[in-house]
Amino acid sequence: MVDVYIFGILWEEIVNWFLVQPIYGQILVLVGVIALLALAVVIVYYVLKGVAYLVYYILKGVYYLLKGLGLLFYKAFEALYYAISGETKPESSTPAQEQQAAPQVEKQPEPIITVQKTYQTIKPDVAFCSECGSKFSESMVQTLSNNGFVHCIHCGKGFQSRSMPIES
Ligand SMILES: [Zn+2]
Numbered sequence: 001m002v003d004v005y006i007f008g009i010l011w012e013e014i015v016n017w018f019l020v021q022p023i024y025g026q027i028l029v030l031v032g033v034i035a036l037l038a039l040a041v042v043i044v045y046y047v048l049k050g051v052a053y054l055v056y057y058i059l060k061g062v063y064y065l066l067k068g069l070g071l072l073f074y075k076a077f078e079a080l081y082y083a084i085s086g087e088t089k090p091e092s093s094t095p096a097q098e099q100q101a102a103p104q105v106e107k108q109p110e111p112i113i114t115v116q117k118t119y120q121t122i123k124p125d126v127a128f129c130s131e132c133g134s135k136f137s138e139s140m141v142q143t144l145s146n147n148g149f150v151h152c153i154h155c156g157k158g159f160q161s162r163s164m165p166i167e168s
Contacts, residue, residue, distance in 0.1 A: 119149055119160040131157040 004011035018029060082089045120130065127136040132155040136144070144150040149160040 119158040121160055129155060129157060129159075131155045 006014065018026060021029065078089075127141060128134070129136065129152040131152060134152070134154045136150075137153060140150050140153060144159065144161055149158060151158050
């Protein structure tokens with residue numbers, strides 16, 4: 001057997017010391033160990049979370065930095081191009097577009113039609129009416145599998161198979 005050392009103490013010595021303790025002492029030690037483990041797990045969790053956030057914001061920062069640099073280079077080359085070619089830079093059309101923006105048409109919210117579901121969805125293997133408790137007849141099961149829906153022949157409650165939803 002391999003001797004395991006924890007903080008320079010032999011594991012077997014720890015076990016032997018633990019076993020000679022009175023029962024409440026053992027319980028206290030166990031509670032303490034569990035509390036320490038829980039604390040360690042919580043600390044590890046928050047450390048990992050912090051690291052993940054850090055990495056996320058670093059990547060985000062790098063992304064915006066590269067985006068800004070790209071835009072800067074683009075503008076610089078654009079200006080250089082117009083300076084060399086002597087062409088006049090076409091006016092940006094954004095302000096005109098902004099002025100042309102049509103007044104916001106108030107959209108009337110679509111009236112929500114509540115469709116009352118008269119069919120209860122059931123699994124194909126369920127063969128008893130939930131309303132009156134009578135067993136589905138052969139013809140009812142057949143109708144259910146053929147049409148996807150069926151009405152109880154005893155109480156008239158509607159059922160539909162799960163695979164074929166019905167808009168009533
Ligand atoms: Zn029924």
